[in-house]
Amino acid sequence: MDKYIPSKIEPKWQRWWERVGLYRTMEPTAEKPKLYCLGMFPYPSGAGLHVGHVRIYTASDVLARFFRARGYTVLHPMGWDAFGLPAENDAIRNRQNPSDRVSGNIKNFKRQMKMLGLSYDWSREFATCDPSYYRWTQWLFLKLYEKGLVYQAEIPINWCPSCRTGLADEEAVGGKCDRCGAAVTKKDMKQWLLRITSYADRLLYDLDDSSLDWPPGIVKMQKDWIGRSEGVEINFAVLGSERETINVFTTRADTIFGVTALVLAPEHPIVAALLNSKLQVPDSRKEEVKKYVENSRRKSDLERTELAKQKSGVFTGCFAVNPINSEKIPVWVGDYVIGAYGGGAVMVVPAHDQRDYDFARRHNLEIRQVVKGGNVQESAYEGRGILINSGEFSGLESGKAIEAIADWLEKRGLGRRAVSYKMRDWVFSRQRYWGEPFPLIHCERCGVVPVPYEDLPVKLPYLKSYEPTGTGESPLAAVEEWVNVKCPRCGRPAGRETDTMPNWAGSCWYFLRFADPGNSKLPFSKDSMAKWLPVDWYLGGAEHAVLHLLYARFWVKVFYDLGLLSFKEPFVRLRGVGIVLAEDGRKMSKSWHNVVNPDDVVRDYGADALRLYEMFMGPWGQVIPWSTRGVAGCARFLNKVWDLVTEACSNEAREVVEADERIRLMHRTIKKVTKDIENFSFNTAIAALMEWVNRVKSGKSRIKNSCQGALSREEARTLLKLLSPFAPYITEELWQKINAFNQNDFEKEKSIHLVPWPQYDLKLATTKKVTIVVQVNGKLRDKMELERGSTKEEVEKLARHSARLKKYLERKEIKRVIFVPDKLVNFVTS
């Protein structure tokens, strides 16, 4: 008998499957509807595939194989997120030009994916840095540009001094660069931005679409990120100025009579007006404000938030007028106020906002209570309540007061109801080499001119010197022969935009391109969209909750508005994977020397064992430490399967066995595995298969006649098929053997992976007998093996005669008998 040696069979099947085109995408039909199953494509780093990748891609492969067997036409593609900061940093670290580095990494990733037996249709592969792909990224960008969703602004942006580039808010995690961990500082730079905020409401409300099946946690994160709040914008006139007002956003207009100061962010235009003397204030004040502003601008976001525990600030010397009662209010500047939110100014109501309270205590501002409740001598009262000291509004409840005050202000043009979002517009430029060039040209006469569609792509030149300059300009700016072009509109000398797009640009729409990867006329045809989109199953890491997943939704909504797409949400079902930790429970990291390399695992145990383990290690969404012994356990199980199935085919006599319980066990297992895969409970699906094998092997399945300890051929076929999504190699090998197919001439039709999924008979998917639990006062005292469907009378009678129960029921009065059919009987005594 042959032994199970993974390295002997796995490469063989890889070659056969590729040769016969087993995973080539078919055309969907009415009988075989489409199903689009996608794992988030990776950025191909130099480290190769991580076992965390393996978890995602194995799950998507299990789904793809499962749904193919269930009669769907499956689209299951793979590609490379190869542009952008991560790829470029990896290249710089390894002193290799990004384009060379990336192609080497892709080759390695692809080798590893093939090794794992992932059933991708490689004919649809592309990388975001391929000119034939980014041509269309640029094309789509121009569509956004034409729609007015792209604009340039001189704004203080997140600046990573280490990567020497601007970052999006989403990339400045906790004040640190998402990629390198350096503290992010602010820098004023002219940037391209995408007007994602104009889609804020739709990005928010469409999350509640009932057809969207997303993890609630990710939905919540996106909602919080968008951060919609309703309130009132109140205009405070600046004293000593004709036109200037300070507009303040507040959700608590009911506290307006409690305002004892205004605080401006250092970035606020009024502060600038003060400093350049457009507004008159005493020179001493001006000096102090200047110092303060300069100081806070030098701070990184991190420092600003840390130091903010004690709320610093200086009085500007300037006053404003409270529109509700014409009171004179001092204007301060303080860096706890965020420049980009709600106009960059707040009204300070110390009695009813803890931050304002802290600020007021520190700077000796008046604390004036205007809502009943709490003890404002000790801390702010932030709850709602009845208004006091509020003129004509006194006596109103907060909610009503907000409406009344909003009406009052609106009527007089002193304010208006407003909505504010935490989400900002998306900083879309990077001062780096490795990204899609903007298809824009700066002409002195015509301004910004888009590159004509027929001139796309604007190719990224191959540069010897590609490292970031740190001047705030991309390395491309130094390449004169690339920068200098003629203006497409007037023909005069002009220059290309030299910033590049962030890596999110390519990943915003790659899932669309997979449906139509070869299209040279359009990014994607309408036909292909109707055929394959939206994505039915999208699997990936939860770390993309507010990055890729939000950006991709934004672009899809824009394309919908442009008539390019007929759906509004790209990903119907989303499933986030849990991180795979190292064996020591820490994160896998090169510096800890605890990284598990899939190549080593495959070498030692085979790809099937690795795949099986990754699906078996625990619930899919959960963080779980790696266990090499766990892999070994899965390899042992595969060995058992190998032996059992090999034995089954050499023993024809067992074919005829019709042991009822064994057939029932098989049907139960089919049902369990089917349901579990649908519910993403891969671990319990595999456990059910192991249990089946164990019970067959140990002959515990209550059969008397024969076949004890061995599989019938029908059982063997079913077992192989149920196992095939998880372990495609060994099941294919055994399938060929058990059917005595000629292995020297493999035919596509003979593959186990094209065999339909086993059906289960609901009537057979139960046991014939059931264990009925006998309790006294809820405590387990006995068990009985009875026919399913026994009546209360039968069960009770049998239970009363149980010898074990005797001592518990003696001299006791039975007050109640609780009976749950096929489950339990419980005697309640006094």
Next chain:
RNA sequence: GCCGAGGUGGCGGAAUUGGUAGACGCGCGAGACUUAAAAUCUCGUGGUGGCAGCACCGUAAGGGUUCGAUUCCCUUCCUCGGCACCA
């Protein structure tokens, strides 16, 4: 601080319209095979007590509802993840 998820053997975990707690795997113990070891196979494996039949305890802690609670409710503690001056 706020929000979300969670807390079950030595470990990863299973079981919840309330009904046998610990499936499956790892580890561990014993045995078989072997000169021996590894591998493999068989049996055992929540804790305490008992030769045993068995009894009691046990799902973070405390309380409640119930014939019966890992599951439902309240209080407290802890872990992980996200957000973090958003006015």
